[in-house]
Amino acid sequence: DAMVIQNPRYQVTQFGKPVTLSCSQTLNHNVMYWYQQKSSQAPKLLFHYYDKDFNNEADTPDNFQSRRPNTSFCFLDIRSPGLGDAAMYLCATSRDPGYQETQYFGPGTRLLVL
């Protein structure tokens, strides 16, 4: 089945230690998104890629970076995680960035910062 895959499902890191979360998709979608979700709150968009074009949200901290080496994979890098970065990180994809397009989400990676 076509899907959005996130690994690992749970990630533990230390305060200030860089961490990378990964997302892959078999949907062949052009757009990939990263969201941060804290404590059952609404997901908050961090950034997205449309093909190779990177689009950062204005309020996303510089501590968060992303890479998309090819259509299938997208990575979220947190350069120096703080305690406040502990959250669920959701990857999503859509075929195109149009208004009608549905975003399909992966299962998420829960990040714990010690």
Add this chain to the structure above:
Amino acid sequence: AQSVAQPEDQVNVAEGNPLTVKCTYSVSGNPYLFWYVQYPNRGLQFLLKYITGDNLVKGSYGFEAEFNKSQTSFHLKKPSALVSDSALYFCAVRVYSSASKIIFGSGTRLSIRP
């Protein structure tokens, strides 16, 4: 500014009874509205969307939503609730100025008692 509101943090319904999860929106231009469901420690699953056309939209798992332009609402409904419907539900709207961006409501926790 575009926004979406879910006025109820929690909705409790007995199994077999009809359920409604409320959502109101504020957008510039035509609204593009979505409902997602999130089970514990999982990503968001797409339920249904309204783009244009019939005001009653049918989605997954027997859910439907009614678009009401005069009341700027998009309430989620199901005729007969199941215990397995217990989850966190998010209403979402496309941001008119950025087709890629979805704004989520704060979420409504639906609890179905046997």
